[in-house]
Amino acid sequence: MTQSPVGGASGVSRRPIQIGDRAARVLASELARHGGPKTGLLVGAAAGSATLAAAIDALLPDDRLTVVAGSGAGFGAAAALQEHVERQGRWVTDRTRVVETLAEAEPADVVILAEPLSGGADEARAALADLTKLVNAGGVLTVVVPATRLPSGAADEVERQAALYGVGSDLVLRNVPPVRVHRLRHTPAHHAAAHNLLPALRPSSVPLTRGMNIDSNGVAAAGIALGLAALAKAARPKSKLWLVPALAAAPVAAFFRDPQRDVPEDASAVVAASDGKVLGVERMHDKRFGDMEFLRIAVFLSVLDVHVNRAPVAGKVVDYFVEDGGYAAAMKPEAEHNVAAYTLLETAHGPVAVVQRTGLIARRIVQRAPVGSLLAKGERFGLIRFGSRTDVYLPADKATAAVAPGDRVVGGATVIATWL
Known part of the structure; x- marks a missing residue:
């Protein structure tokens, strides 16, 4: 039977938390921005999942990707993954290797845990320790936790490590449920590595059109303005006072516009x-x-x-x-x-x-x-x-x-x- 990628007490969530397309792109963003040649390790992926698709999309000709089946995927998960990879064609098959356990994987430049961490702090700490051993010097470990205010030992442990080793954190609201993605670098990277990177995907920038985004600050500000308009309208239905915040919403949002740029x-x-x-x-x-x-x-x-x-x-x-x-x-x-x-x-x-x-x-x-x-x-x-x-x-x-x-x-x- 397929073993848990990070051991029996990994703390990896077995609840059906769906990682949608948006969250998957954020999870794979560190892999996608690396100009290569690079190696990636995707842990906890399922055949046909959005995270696996995002990781494959990030591959360049000289890249290599290793995929470990999910801890809750059950018997035959690795075989299903291998079959799915082979259906993507020769180009993907030549660059993607499927293994049954984490013990079979080799260290990589970017390690992605596709399953949200939950459970206790000790379990999460053990899971992160196992994964960190497989990150090359200067590499990045990307993990995801549910973005909930409920007490969570795993989320607290990830936040603690993010405070020490974090090099980026993104809240993905467009996911059910919302999740937070953390990027951790436990060993320092050389500044020269930045020249081989593309600008990172920023979920804080909400796309409106192909060439124009709005920063999340603008979405929040416009939402507040519209909320005030609704309250004013409800409190004084005959007054035109509600028009003031309502008309202010568009220019406030426009202030936070974030156009795409050719660097x-x-x-x-x-x-x-x-x-x-x-x-x-x-x-x-x-x-x-x-x-x-x-x-x-x-x-x-x-x-x-x-x-x-x-x-x-x-x-x-x-x-x-x-x-x-x-x-x-x-x-x-x-x-x-x-x-x-x-x-x-x-x-x-x-x-x-x-x-x-x-x-x-x-x-x-x-x-x-x-x-x-x-x-x-x-x-x-x-x-x-x-x-x-x-x-x-x-x-x-x-x-x-x-x-x-x-x-x-x-x-x-x-x-x-x-x-x-």
């Missing part, structure tokens, strides 16, 4: 971290980053600009901190002392910093790239709500500016500097 493939290109107008291009020192001289390019974002922030270069997040301050208008010199979030990247050209500064209206900075995570060039990593400013710091002796004050730039697409 330049030129390895020497540094792209804008945000949309907006270039405020300044200057060489300077900043005590926060030591004695180095930096080339700083500051961009002002009006309330009409896209406010999603993107990584200007590929690199590894090695530090993140927030400095307190005021809320002066972002286009004024006083904004130097505003509340700001500093994300420091380690790159092949030296340290690069992206600074998200608040403005007169902006009071909320969102940063979604934990320390230790790898960012591809042009990858979304956060946003600032309403008017604000984004600064990019580059080593002054390694880069030359490609823009000047007054220029308009497009985040993730406009080349603002080039590496020498």
